[in-house]
Amino acid sequence: MLVTSTSFRVRYAETDAMGIVHHSSYIVWFEEGRSHYMRELGFPYSRVERMGYYFTVVEVQARYIVPARYDEEVAVETWISELKSRGLTFSYRVRRVADGTVLTEGYSRHVCITRDGKIARIPKELRQLLLTGTASEG
């Protein structure tokens, strides 16, 4: 199973008056996690959109365990936890790079739609690749 990891520094704008990262920022990081996953898979999401498809978000969930702070390096681990013909679920784990502490875990469920908003099958070529990513190694 493909698990990708992308890391970056916490931006000041991502913090809030509690002095920690605002909980909505992790939702954006999850998205960056799946953008990175698709690039690593060899099928950037920008290419999915150019083909006329979108992975629209139908659900998102996050559990906050330990807060991140400004300037810390964080890593978003991403994998596909469910793949269907018309949609998929990405799962995420955000870690503090310095010591590996798990900060947040979550998932996002997506449905494949066309430009006019109709639910569609994931294009075959892409689905084949996604299957490779989700396959358990035996």
Next chain:
Amino acid sequence: MLVTSTSFRVRYAETDAMGIVHHSSYIVWFEEGRSHYMRELGFPYSRVERMGYYFTVVEVQARYIVPARYDEEVAVETWISELKSRGLTFSYRVRRVADGTVLTEGYSRHVCITRDGKIARIPKELRQLLLTGTASEG
């Protein structure tokens, strides 16, 4: 049971390249929903913080049903779906004001902590008010 509603216009900055509101924006709207709830309850969250307490977010979930678009007026309905001695859960429903369509539903779970991050009981005075808000009318 107290259910509050606050409405505002979708900001352009809240949209994304799909032409609709980005899914992380609703998480911010949920937060504005509970800010409004606390103000309506007569105990603004800013007062909670001045007393040295925080309702830190430990989980958030959102289901996206129909997308919102720039300039639309949306309303966030908020209520307390669970109240414990050391935490509480807010639930949300976002509607398009023009026709009442439900756009998004979700919840956020919170734990009461002090400035140094220790889990604490919700202060008595506030808890009493919150109980009033959560009470079912018989």
Next chain:
Amino acid sequence: MLVTSTSFRVRYAETDAMGIVHHSSYIVWFEEGRSHYMRELGFPYSRVERMGYYFTVVEVQARYIVPARYDEEVAVETWISELKSRGLTFSYRVRRVADGTVLTEGYSRHVCITRDGKIARIPKELRQLLLTGTASEG
């Protein structure tokens, strides 16, 4: 000259680890100020876009005088400080509603473009209205 004012509460997500509103949030408020201006003028910006035009931002500037904080009510005053055939400049003043204190001042310069990114004249019907808004009363 038309000067519009729209007010709203500071959102928690708009604050940062300094405990005050992050400076990028005011740029978003400016935008909400001009959205409101266009609605008050009777020509919502969403209608401009439906006609196939955009007021793309070519410059933005903000001076920060006094910081805003979570839960405060702020008002964005907006007016057109320059109108040309192919563009215009909006100016802004953000005040704390409680005491009228000026928090921030700034402007944004815009060029009228079509969907394919070509610079264009502001459509006549809209330009006429904008002229009314910018006219000094004699």
Next chain:
Amino acid sequence: MLVTSTSFRVRYAETDAMGIVHHSSYIVWFEEGRSHYMRELGFPYSRVERMGYYFTVVEVQARYIVPARYDEEVAVETWISELKSRGLTFSYRVRRVADGTVLTEGYSRHVCITRDGKIARIPKELRQLLLTGTASEG
């Protein structure tokens, strides 16, 4: 003179309904540019704050030349364009990495303050380093 450069991918959340990066996102990128500058200088901004000082933003300006799009790699070049005893100005140039195109230019002016909001001299140790960074090579 020290000019630092940090690069990253455009996030989907940073785009808007025009299909391009929202103009407020560049203000956040500028901030990331100066965070990177301070790290490269050997004096991370998080350390400035731990010493009890802040570089509060008193003015920001950006000129938008060419829009960035989702998934593009962009680089923020940052340098100090003015250094005073109680403040400094950072200047920025954002480029598309693929071809070096300049997308945006701007600056932010800062005043050094203490935790209680009083204007203060930049601490000597830091000022010395900043001087090294701003010195023209002769």
